Amino acid sequence: MVDPDTSDRGTLEGGPRxxxxxxxxxxxxxxxxxxxxTxxxxxxxxVLAEGSSAAEAVELARTHAPMVILLDISMPGNGVEAARQIATVAPxxxxxxxxxxxxxxxxxxxxxxxxxxxxxxxxxxxDLVSIVAGIAAGESYVSPGLAARLLVSLNAKGSAPAAAPSPLGGLTAREEQILRLVAQGLSNKEVGRKLALQEKTVKHYMTNILQKLHARNRVEAAMMAREAWQPKQG
Structure with a gap:
């Protein structure tokens, strides 16, 4: 999850890019x-183009190759299906x-x-412009409330993916501390407040954590953490 962070907009603006x-x-x-x-x-x-269906989304992604494409799920053809196809035609x-x-x-x-x-x-x-800017920079975002509820639901169903042997073994003490808070559903901003860290610093730690765990996003990292730590909590 990327937290809205309007304080560092300048790092993502203009310039050679x-x-x-x-x-x-x-x-x-x-x-x-x-x-x-907005x-x-x-x-x-x-904004390079606009569309109203999954078929248009795939074609626009292929022809324009934008940094970010925003999709509605319930549009004709289904946004999730469009996302699957875009991953193939415009990775x-x-x-x-x-x-x-x-x-x-x-x-x-x-x-x-x-x-x-x-x-x-x-x-x-x-929040929208900050989140989209973060996604363009390679970060991920799922709203903290949805992420926390999803983790609870997956654990209740027993469907959290099995973790690889010692998936958290390479984390530093600070990274583990941050990941524990993220697994509780806290946003980067909330983690920063708890640990007296700047939000940018928490984002940097989260980037390292995702790389070490080979996780695609913080929801997946949090699920891995909860699964690994479950025996200790039980």
């Missing part, structure tokens, strides 16, 4: 226009779901399809 290119695909024209306007008003983004594009769905099945399906982000449509404008 140019604007953050985005495609927005949603079958509700008014909502889609609002998202496009991104354009921020100044860091260039360099970061997919983020922007949806009203809070169901565990949709969240897991989106992450398994390769989505780097899972945002709810109630997200505020400032």
């Amino acid at each position: 140019g604007p953050i290119t985005v495609v927005v695909v949603d079958d509700h024209p008014l909502y889609r226009s609002g998202v496009v306007r 991104l354009a008003d921020d100044g860091r983004f260039a 360099g594009v970061h997919v983020a779901m922007l949806t009203v769905s809070e169901t565990d099945d949709d969240i897991m399906a989106a992450l398994q399809a390769g989505a780097k982000g899972y945002l709810l449509k109630g997200v505020g404008a400032d």
